[in-house]
Amino acid sequence: MDMKTRTIVLWSGVAVLVVAGIITLSLAFGGSKNTAVDDVNAIYTNAAATVAAQQQTLQAGMTSATPNPTLGTATVAPTLIAGPTLQQSTPILLPTIKPPAGTVTTGCDVAVYLSDVTIPDGTTIPAGQSFTKTWKVSNSGTCAWTATYKLVYVSGDSLGGKATVIGKVVNPGESADISVILTSSSATGSITGTWRLSNDKGQTFGDGLTVVVNSGTTTPTTAAYPNP
Secondary structure, three states, rough: OOHHHHHHHHHHHHHHHHHHHHHHHHHHOOHHHHHHHHHHHHHHHHHHHHHHHHHHHHHHHHHHHHOOOOOOOOOOOOOOOOOOOOOOOOOOOOOOOOOOOOOOOOOOOEEEEEEEEOOOOOOEEEEEEEEEEEEEEEEOOOOOOOOOOOOEEEEEEEEEEEEEEEOOOOOOOOOOEEEEEEEOOEEEEEEEEEEEEOOOOOOOEEEEEEEEEEEEEOOOHHHOOOOO
């Protein structure tokens, strides 16, 4: 029942009470005038008290029926999602490989062995015999070799050879025959010596040029070890 309907019913009840009181007073005609007036006032007072009590009841009902906006409201706290953790990789230190001292490893002076021109490896040469060892070498660098570039001994048995200038200009992309005069050792067996080219700054570069001969007593043909 809404508020308006309840109010109508309340006042209708009050009116009934008032009418009933008046009828009662009329029937009690034998009483005094003052007594009748007091009774009427009492009826009105009771009716007013009844109305006040009904209003309080209605207000209490309305108050209890008022929804509490805070009830049923759930507070959801935001959930923080942790982002991916970036791990810094530890660099791997590789060993530094250093070329031999005095060796050029740049692209300027580069010599590539092509073939043996004379005295192939394993040739037998009598002890004490002189011969000329010649290699064909390609200039695969970016710098020209001048006539002052040399063929120098680097390891093994030098076989009495000396540093020898190449005596010619070799441009990049060209090949040349490079020679050195050697002498077979008096020792018997296989003998090996290694030579390399050296620029005008005294820096060696390029492939190692090897000579491998067998020292013995057999006299080879002259063509096997020509001298210049």
